[in-house]
Structure formats: C-alpha cells, structure tokens
Amino acid sequence: MKRQFSTGLLAILLLCTSCVRPNKTNPSRLDLIQKRGELKCGVSGKIPGFSFLNSDGQYQGIDVDICKAMAAAILGDGKKVIYRPLTAPERFTALKTGEVDLLSRNTTFNLSRDAIGGNGVTFGPVIFHDGQGLMVKKRSGIEKIDELINSNICVGSGTTTEQNLNDTFQELNIPYTPIKYQDLNQVIAGYLQGRCKAMTSDISQLAASRSSFPNPDGHIILKKVISKEPLAPASIDGDPLLSDAVRWIIYALIAAEEFGISQNNIDQKLIEAKSNPNFVSIRRFLGIDGDLGNKLGIANDFVVKIIRSTGNYGEIYNRHLGPTSRVPIPRGLNKSYKDGGLLIAPPLK
Amino acid sequence: MRRLKKITIQCIIGIIFLSIISLFINNLLINISRSGMEFSFSWLNQTAGFALAETSIPYQPSDSYSWALLTGWINSLKVIIYSLILATIIGTIAAISRISSNILLQKIASLYVAIARQIPLLLQLMFWYFVAFLNLSSTPLKLFDSLILISKEGISLFGLELTVEFTALIVGLSIFTGAAIAEVIRGGINSVGKGQWEAYRSLGIQDYLGLRRVILPQALPAIIPGLTSQYLNLAKNSTLAIAVGYSDLYAVSDTSITQTGRAIEGFIVLLISFLLLNLLITNTMEIFNKLIMRYNHHE
Numbered sequence: 001m002k003r004q005f006s007t008g009l010l011a012i013l014l015l016c017t018s019c020v021r022p023n024k025t026n027p028s029r030l031d032l033i034q035k036r037g038e039l040k041c042g043v044s045g046k047i048p049g050f051s052f053l054n055s056d057g058q059y060q061g062i063d064v065d066i067c068k069a070m071a072a073a074i075l076g077d078g079k080k081v082i083y084r085p086l087t088a089p090e091r092f093t094a095l096k097t098g099e100v101d102l103l104s105r106n107t108t109f110n111l112s113r114d115a116i117g118g119n120g121v122t123f124g125p126v127i128f129h130d131g132q133g134l135m136v137k138k139r140s141g142i143e144k145i146d147e148l149i150n151s152n153i154c155v156g157s158g159t160t161t162e163q164n165l166n167d168t169f170q171e172l173n174i175p176y177t178p179i180k181y182q183d184l185n186q187v188i189a190g191y192l193q194g195r196c197k198a199m200t201s202d203i204s205q206l207a208a209s210r211s212s213f214p215n216p217d218g219h220i221i222l223k224k225v226i227s228k229e230p231l232a233p234a235s236i237d238g239d240p241l242l243s244d245a246v247r248w249i250i251y252a253l254i255a256a257e258e259f260g261i262s263q264n265n266i267d268q269k270l271i272e273a274k275s276n277p278n279f280v281s282i283r284r285f286l287g288i289d290g291d292l293g294n295k296l297g298i299a300n301d302f303v304v305k306i307i308r309s310t311g312n313y314g315e316i317y318n319r320h321l322g323p324t325s326r327v328p329i330p331r332g333l334n335k336s337y338k339d340g341g342l343l344i345a346p347p348l349k
Numbered sequence: 350m351r352r353l354k355k356i357t358i359q360c361i362i363g364i365i366f367l368s369i370i371s372l373f374i375n376n377l378l379i380n381i382s383r384s385g386m387e388f389s390f391s392w393l394n395q396t397a398g399f400a401l402a403e404t405s406i407p408y409q410p411s412d413s414y415s416w417a418l419l420t421g422w423i424n425s426l427k428v429i430i431y432s433l434i435l436a437t438i439i440g441t442i443a444a445i446s447r448i449s450s451n452i453l454l455q456k457i458a459s460l461y462v463a464i465a466r467q468i469p470l471l472l473q474l475m476f477w478y479f480v481a482f483l484n485l486s487s488t489p490l491k492l493f494d495s496l497i498l499i500s501k502e503g504i505s506l507f508g509l510e511l512t513v514e515f516t517a518l519i520v521g522l523s524i525f526t527g528a529a530i531a532e533v534i535r536g537g538i539n540s541v542g543k544g545q546w547e548a549y550r551s552l553g554i555q556d557y558l559g560l561r562r563v564i565l566p567q568a569l570p571a572i573i574p575g576l577t578s579q580y581l582n583l584a585k586n587s588t589l590a591i592a593v594g595y596s597d598l599y600a601v602s603d604t605s606i607t608q609t610g611r612a613i614e615g616f617i618v619l620l621i622s623f624l625l626l627n628l629l630i631t632n633t634m635e636i637f638n639k640l641i642m643r644y645n646h647h648e
Contacts, residue, residue: 186592186594190483
C-alpha cells in the first residue's frame with residue numbers, strides 16, 4: 001500500500017516537473033490561421049444588423065463583415081471563415097482557450113477587459129460607438145428614467161449592461177429590481193410578456209430586437225443614454241502579430257472610406273493609381289508601392305482584397321444598418337471624422 | 350508471484366490515472382501562464398457591484414463577491430429544499446396512484462410520469478415560466494378568500510410572498526423530479542413480495558394501513574438509495590434557474606466570472622459550493638437511511 005502510494009507520488013512529481021515549462025517559441029495565431037486556411041470567428045448570431053443568420057442560413061451583419069475582412073486580408077478569401085456563435089459569458093473563455101481566433105461579437109471595450117488582471121484580451125479599434133439605453137412600451141407613458149422607480153427591469157447577465165444599469169440607478173438613487181436572463185432572447189421574452197416595465201441593452205441591440213417585434217411602433221427607446229459602449233473586436237493577449245493585423249485591417253476599412261475607395265470603384269482606382277506615379281499615398285495604401293502589408297505579415301495588397309470582399313466601412317455600415325436595411329440606425333458618432341463623426345484612421349504609412 | 354502481478358497491474362493503472370490528471374493540470378498551468386494570469390482569489394473581497402432580484406440574507410451591490418456568492422448559494426439551497434419537499438409529495442401521490450386499483454387514477458398517474466419524463470427539463474421550465482406564469486394577469490387571481498393570490502407580479506401563499514421566477518422554477522423542478530421519484534417509489538413497493546400484500550389483506554387490514562405498516566417499511570430500504578440519487582439530480586438541475594431569471598448560485602457566479610474574468614477560480618468556487626450542497630443531501634439521506642434500518646431491526 002505504502003509502496004504503491006510512493007510510486008504514484010513519484011509519477012506525478014516527474015510528470016509535473018518535466019512539463020510545466022511553457023512553450024517558449026509561441027507561434028503567432030496569425031501563422032496558425034494561415035496554416036489552417038480558415039479563420040475562426042466568434043460572433044453572437046442573435047443580433048440583426050450585427051450578426052444574424054439570414055434566410056439562406058448565412059451569417060450576416062457588421063460584426064460578420066469584420067470577420068470577412070480579416071479572412072480576406074489574411075487568407076485572400078473573405079469566405080474562409082468558420083463562425084462560432086457565443087453567449088456573453090462564454091466569449092472571453094472561448095477567445096483565451098483558442099477556440100476562436102477573433103472575437104467579433106458586439107463587445108464593449110473597457111479597462112477591465114483589456115487589462116491583464118481582468119479579462120486580459122487585446123482590443124482592436126472601435127467599429128461601432130454605441131450607448132446603453134432603456135426601452136419601454138409606448139402605452140406605459142414612461143418618458144424619463146426616474147419614472148421607472150421601483151420597477152422591474154429585464155437585463156442580460158454577464159454583460160457590462162448589468163453593471164451600468166446598477167451604477168446609473170444607484171447614482172440617481174432610484175430603487176429597482178433587475179430580472180436577469182442569460183440570453184438576449186430571454187430578455188426580450190421577459191419584457192414582451194410583461195415581467196418588466198423596461199428592458200435595457202445597447203441601443204443598437206434595442207433597435208435590432210425591436211425590428212423583429214410584432215409591433216415595433218409600440219415601443220420607444222428612452223432618450224437618456226446611460227453609458228458609452230464602444231464596441232470593438234478582440235484577440236488574445238500577448239500576440240502582437242495578430243493584434244496588429246486586426247488593428248490595421250480595421251483602420252484600412254475606415255481609411256478606404258476617407259479615400260473614397262469602394263467595392264464598386266476599386267478596380268478603376270487600382271488602374272488609375274498604377275498608371276499615375278503621383279498618387280503616392282493611394283499607391284502605398286493599395287500595396288502598389290512600399291511594403292505595408294508585408295510589415296504586418298500579410299499580403300502586401302491586403303487593402304485591395306478587403307475592399308473587394310466587403311467594401312469600405314461606410315459600405316459595410318449601410319449594408320447592415322443603413323436607412324434601407326432591416327435595422328436602420330442613424331450613423332451619428334459612427335460617421336467619418338470628415339463628416340463630423342468619431343471614426344478616424346491613423347495614417348497607413 | 351500472483352501477488353506481485355496484482356500489485357504491478359494496480360501500479361500501472363494508478364500511473365495511467367495520475368498521468369491523465371497531471372496532464373490536465375499541466376495543460377491548465379501552461380494555459381494560465383501563457384495568458385499571463387496569476388491564480389488568485391483576492392477578487393472575492395472586491396465589491397460585486399450588481400444587484401440581485403431576490404435575496405434571503407441582506408445583500409447590496411456594495412457588498413463583496415463572496416457575499417454575493419453566499420446569497421446565491423442560499424437562494425439555491427432554498428430552491429432545492431422547497432422542490433425536494435414538493436417533488437417528494439408529488440412523487441409519492443403519483444406512485445400510490447399508479448399501484449392503486451382505481452383505473453382512472455392509475456391512467457392519470459402514468460400519463461403524468463410519461464409526459465414529465467420525456468420532455469427536457471429546460472423546455473418544461475421555459476414553459477412554466479414564459480407560457481404559464483408570465484401569461485397570468487397583472488391583477489391578482491384570488492383563491493380561498495384572498496389566502497392565495499396569483500399574478501404575474503408574484504404569488505402570495507397564506508402571506509408567504511414568492512416571485513414568479515422562484516415559483517416557476519419550483520413547479521418545473523418538482524414536476525420533473527416528482528415523476529422520477531414516483532418510479533423509484535413504485536419500484537421499491539413492487540420489490541416487496543406479493544405474499545406480504547396477501548398476508549395483511551387476509552388479516553382483514555385495510556389497504557391504507559397495510560401499505561403504511563406492512564409494505565412501506567419493507568420497501569423503504571430499496572427506495573432510499575434511488576431517492577437520494579434523484580435528490581442529487583434535483584440539486585444539480587437547479588442550475589437551470591438562470592433560464593427563468595432566478596438568481597441562484599450559478600447565475601451569480603456567471604455574472605461574477607464575466608465581471609472579474611476569473612473563469613478558473615470562479616468555477617472552482619462553483620464546484621466546491623455544489624459539492625457542499627450535494628454532500629449535505631447525501632449525508633442527510635444517509636442518516637435517514639440508518640434511522641430506518643434501526644427502526645426496522647427493532648420491530
């Protein structure tokens with residue numbers, strides 16, 4: 001008995017000491033994606049306009065197009081994406097364990113999530129400036145937040161939404177009861193069934209879910225925006241090769257709009273730039289001159305590949321959230337800085 | 350020689366077992382060091398910052414994560430105890446109905462067991478919450494001279510205030526587990542020899558008394574182990590509470606984990622808490638079992 005025990009102990013000691021050294025030559029996930037030939041992208045899959053299954057069983061939305069742009073830049077083909085629908089609580093774990101390469105899932109960029117002592121992921125540039133709001137039924141007559149005193153409010157658990165709600169109501173000294181569900185669809189069901197007077201989420205999500213209600217006009221989103229919600233894609237910490245690629249692929253989408261380069265005119269612009277050596281910045285941007293793409297470890301003409309696949313940021317926005325889309329959300333803060341918005345790309349030099 | 354062989358085989362099995370476990374631990378440690386996270390439980394003392402709809406002990410968002418988790422744990426315990434009692438009552442009634450001579454009772458009980466066992470629990474909970482309870486009117490339905498009030502805002506039983514989430518969860522869990530318990534009890538009763546039934550009947554003892562004094566004491570030793578395992582299932586199934594908006598231990602951990610980013614530590618706390626809950630149930634049932642054995646011996 002004693003001998004068996006000590007043998008076992010020896011075995012476990014040997015095994016532990018021999019391999020608890022982390023792999024020193026940690027390959028970048030960028031190489032891994034290129035080797036695999038496919039990009040694994042974590043999305044929500046439940047928010048129209050951001051990521052949603054269309055009637056053909058294909059994911060579509062602004063978050064989905066970010067995945068496509070990434071795949072186009074890294075692999076040369078925007079279709080080489082495997083989508084993984086993730087719930088809010090599982091998203092960071094999925095990213096950290098390598099289940100997905102990129103998290104493009106309406107995720108708010110904040111300190112705790114970025115920091116090593118928090119969720120420890122690395123965020124790309126903001127792709128959508130959102131804010132949290134509250135939606136109520138029109139016939140309730142509620143117009144201001146303080147009219148929600150002592151009400152039930154439906155909220156999704158495991159999100160910043162829950163914290164913001166609490167912070168706001170605590171600061172305003174309004175007592176309330178949160179009814180928490182794990183899933184946005186349950187939040188909607190709870191709200192529509194009348195369990196709560198109001199439901200809260202990012203305004204984009206409120207608008208998106210309202211669009212699928214039986215009677216969208218019967219619900220109003222309160223004017224007061226209770227938080228900043230800059231939504232950004234995220235990649236794993238400690239992988240600068242991948243996070244740099246994510247950052248500049250998104251800046252390229254924004255810069256393309258600044259340059260006026262779109263899916264329709266990309267071929268024409270390419271011919272113009274090739275024949276005219278004076279178009280210095282556009283030639284560099286499109287990879288005719290210089291080595292911008294090579295510096296990132298991806299194709300030198302990655303911008304051309306992205307634009308062919310998804311178009312520039314403005315085109316992506318209009319396709320999914322524009323006035324003629326199913327989920328119209330005014331562009332507001334998400335306009336280019338040239339039009340008075342917040343989107344600006346540092347120079348691609 | 351044979352003894353040596355036996356020891357060697359045991360050693361090999363032991364080493365394989367330990368290797369698998371150390372492989373897991375090793376993998377975990379590598380992944381933790383790769384993602385640059387230190388293993389730490391200090392977040393338990395930080396401010397939770399989220400509100401809970403239902404609490405049995407005083408709780409405020411300014412309390413710590415550990416206090417929030419304790420609140421969740423007590424909420425879980427409350428659901429488990431209520432459902433355990435209700436499920437046992439439902440199960441016993443259904444089991445007795447199934448072996449009774451009344452054909453109508455028999456059929457109703459078999460139908461109940463069949464339906465409750467064949468529909469996934471999550472669906473049943475969603476049904477009770479979103480379809481049954483949330484479709485109630487906002488103005489309370491008054492029963493027995495206002496002793497029972499039922500509305501979508503909550504249920505009031507003789508002055509005891511229950512929320513719809515809690516009630517839907519208890520009803521769903523009890524009906525689901527009650528069916529399984531009915532089968533365990535029926536199995537136990539059927540294990541008692543037919544002669545025993547004939548014996549008390551030939552003495553002119555009524556069925557109710559015979560069941561209580563002759564059949565059940567003999568059936569209980571066969572029922573208790575099965576019952577314990579159903580109770581443990583019920584405790585584990587109570588984590589589905591999050592689907593119907595009830596703040597149980599799992600729901601609280603879920604929020605804590607996403608806010609702090611401490612998935613591994615959070616799950617360790619969750620595992621230990623559930624182990625405690627289930628050990629509590631197992632030990633109580635063990636004591637109960639011993640009491641019955643002793644009682645049977647004395648008789």
